[in-house]
Amino acid sequence: MIPLHDLTPGDDATVAAIHADTALRSRLAALGIRIGQRVRLIRKGVLAGPLHVRLGTTDVILRRRQASQITVTR
């Protein structure tokens, strides 16, 4: 179990837990980030920039602060 932002680009993982408030949780869910969903880290932005992840056919970018609220298992 590691936070999403600790993956290295190219890694696949499964979303294990989401530690976010209701508003963020529902936004993440609407973009496909739900518990049990497979996720791949595509790239990390430079200078602590956002992460680029892929869920199925959807690409999502999110800040590391939000990524740290999502734990995944490899």
Place this chain on the structure above:
Amino acid sequence: MKRIALVGMPNTGKSTLFNRVTGASARVGNWPGITVDLLATRILLGGDMVEVVDLPGIYDLHGFSEDERVVRRFIEHTSVDLVAIILNAAQIDRQLALALQLRELGLPCALLLNMADEARQLGISIDAAVMARELAMPVALLSAKHGHGCGEAMAMLTHELARAKPVAPDMLRVQLAADDRIDAAAEAVLSAAVDIPARLPAQITDRIDRVLLHPGLGLPLFFAVMLAVFQGVFWLGEPMQDALERGFDFIRAAALVPLFSGAPAWLRGFALDGVWAGVVTVAAFVPLIILFFLFMAVVEDSGYLSRAAFLTDALMAKLGLDGRSFVMMLMGFGCNVPAAMGTRIMRSRGLRLLTMLIIPVSLCSARLQVFLFLTAAIFSARAAPLVIFSLYVMSFVAALVTAVAFKGRFRNDEPFVLELPPYRFPTLRQIGLRAWHEVRHFLHRATKFIVGGVILIWLLTHLPAGAAAGGPDTFAGMLGRLFQPVLAPIGIDERLTVALIFGFVAKEVLIGAFAVIFGLEGQALATDLAGRMDWVQAYSFMLFTLIYTPCLSTIATLRAEAKSSAYATLSVAWSVLLAWLASFAFYQTARHLGY
């Protein structure tokens, strides 16, 4: 009259479909939430007039963004006969939940799966008949961009509308609680009707992203692309502008001068040196502005702006903003008004207000006209592009200073989570609609502000009767003297003061004002201006024009979006102060250095 509401997620081509169906030119944007106003049009469907309403793109019926609230409010308060749900067929696996949410409300629904061509390319096959049975609503596959399947989809909507009974759902909130049930239901429909390949074929988007989102090259490439866009606009636009000016000269010499030869001198002056010179000077820039918007439309619809948000977010976070603020500022390069409305996608009020505070300093196309005109008159052909470029840099600097000054006051607590759409290329039809929209927009502004402004300025520079035109005894001269204590230290003389005052209304009026104040147009006006102001004065004038406030429409938009007159006042006061300080610093430094 029956009513159809279009509901769908952002980036599903909803606006494209709306445009295709209605022939209207709603703004099409590959940026979540760009359809900001509710667009409604009446069309003839199966022999009856039907109202079609394009609702903002949403991810979720019970989300928390402004757009999601707008859609909910609309469904709660408006009787709708049929909800046309538009989903992206290529992302059906996660978008289907929205259709189920709407169905749960008991609304009569029809499902349109757009971008069927993209889905097919990705190897996703969808059995529309099975899906229709599972969902208990009709389903049609189509591609709005290319027009495939649109006829069938319209026939389906017509058929459904004939059977549908309007529903005004009151118990929306209660019913929306059933989220888990919807997830399970979506799973069942997907496994029955959709076949998604386990591994998607290597996509072109991925390959482009590897270059454009490169850690080191990404940002430099982005600015190179934007620079190429601007260069392309001028390279293509300048010959068109020259041709237009020659055409106007010909009309004046061949038709207008003979027409007014018998008229009294004041009428001849009013018509030729006032209205005609003013309007023509502004109109000569129309081809450039259309090209500019066309190029921006291609960049915007391509999905590149979302990449810009990714690339700039780290920097924007330090300013209390996020990547979307940067994109809104770029959109402001076209026009500040839609950029300010585009901030509705932001949930945090602090972030929205801070973003709307920096948008007014983005160098919009109207200000660009003023700068192109002045740089062509005052600077050499080699220096002119550099001067324009430096003004774009100053626009960013002013935004940066504004954000730093106010980030403590407008706090941003919004998480940054955003969809990255695949790259798309707009069709010729989309581009054509956009160009027509811009021409119409210009004509609208022209009739509203430019003609009126130009006439007023002519009157101010020629009255009271007996005063020398444009001289110190006219009303304009008096106004100029009144402001001299403030404007003299930044190198702006009495005659240009009245132009600046009218520039407050709309920047296009500013160049029209030059023509009227000096009673000249085209090359003669440029030569005359070059004799009146040196480059330090010209640059100081442009700096002030860049920052001191965009136009009345933008201020009105800021007031409406923030729902606060105090906020709009703050924005204007800050802009004017910042403009004066910037010009003062530049002008006095340059003079002290001996320029």
